[in-house]
Amino acid sequence: MQPEAPVAGTPLLEVRQLAVNFGGIRALRDVHLDVREGEFVALIGANGAGKTTTLKAILNSVEIARGEIRFRGRSTVGIATHHLVRMGIGVVPEGRRVFPASSVIENLELGALERTPKGEAGAIMTNVFDLFPVLKDRRTQMAGSLSGGEQQMLAMGRALMGKPDLLLLDEPSMGLAPKFVDRIFEILAGLRNTKTTILLIEQNALMSLEIADRAFVIDQGKTIMSGKASDLIDDPKIAGAYLGRSDEQISHAD
């Protein structure tokens, strides 16, 4: 193992040589990534590359075959998902998973339940409503009656209610109308400016690279590239494989 290079800002989250097996099938072979305090990191890759499995491994909801995951320098092995959340990892799960039979406010309150003292929840909710005005308009509505995009915003607001030190977002643009995809990325870019530490897992590589500080690219359960997002966006390999552009288009892009 390499000695740790002293970097400015110790990694808040560190994943090394991660391997995960799913019933005899190797879902992850060798994934590594790290997220430093205040950073916006994107994890991109094609469908089935292992993005969601990586997230599940971080949250300890799948068994790890090999490798190491550290949150604030501490190994997460054996720490249940809800404990990790209480330790400061906020989660916006794949497919949003809002509580459909509860109102918008009740959903947000659940986000604060185990993390935020009662006295502070109101102030945070005001911030969330500033960030997502539509949630304020719909605050008494049942979450199940919201549109997909609104539910996504609710899931994000709900995670923010817990004042997470690290926010994990799993495919927030999945299944949304283009208008809402743009809106979600605008909000993510806004969160970046608030210095919220974010790990964004996305299939939409181009939009993710446009707003992230750094990115990791995984393919077939392996981290194959990493670096500054602004560098990766111009990398011809990335452009061809994930951005759906040919080299020609890149040269004409600017």
Added chain:
Amino acid sequence: MGRLNPLGLAVIIAAIVIPIFLSEYALHLMIMVVIFAILTLSLNLISGYGGLISLGHAGFFLIGSYTSALLSVYQGWPFWLSAPMAILLTATSGLLLGFPALRWSGHFLAVITIAFGSIAQLLSINWVFLTNGIDGVAPILRPYLPGIDLTSNLNYYYFVLICLAFIVYLMIRLVASGFGRALKAIKDDETAAACMGIDVRITKVSAFVISAALAGFAGALYAHYIRFLNPDSFSLDVSIRIFMMMIIGGTGSIAGSILGSFVVYVLPEVLRPLQDYYYLIWGVIVIVVMLFLPGGLISLGSVVRARLAERKDRADQKIVSTEAQP
């Protein structure tokens, strides 16, 4: 349950005043309704709010009844000590049954809880040394309360009514608490609940423990009311009856639990003179409620109001469209 509406207030006043004028038999029915209301509330906590099916609540009811009865009859314990012991012991059995509930849900949990109820009943039949088997336990004394004669059925009715009021208050607080909200979140989506930092295991097991304790308390109230226990009173039928009370009254509703207990306990008695047609009519009523009021009888008011509003909208539209015609 929000603010108390006039109808709720009327029901409370009726529950206090009317029994004074009731016959002994009708008073007996009312006492049983109150005891079953506590059982239904207890089931509603895990099923209605927590989404965990239990068809074994007669088992908790049995353990509570027998614990209090045996301690009272053979050890001479007063009700005020034997009842807390009954609560403690049923809470412990709830803890034991709570762990399988973590692994299984839905039909599997239903079968496991049926098995639990059956085992409890079989033990009460065959563990003759402890329970006196099918000969039963008697005579169980009514609780002693200075100044109030609880051997009077009317006084005992008020006693169980106060117990019910206390449990309703407890349930309202519980449902609104962080625990209650966590339980509801787990019912909706376990994974999402864990992502909120909710400890799914602890919450579910706690719900089972509290539910069992309440059913055990209902058992103690029953034993010291009926004064004679035998295993027949705790069959699977009783578990199913409690389940029906919850469904027919309104799943996830405190007022619904009480209404359901009243309807399911009293209606068959009212229908009894119909003799052969009794089961048929009772069956039809149950099916109609299930089909048209999935939220139970307690949702009748809001369903009717919604229908009327719909009809009014349509009528208004008709007026507008006829006016629009030249």
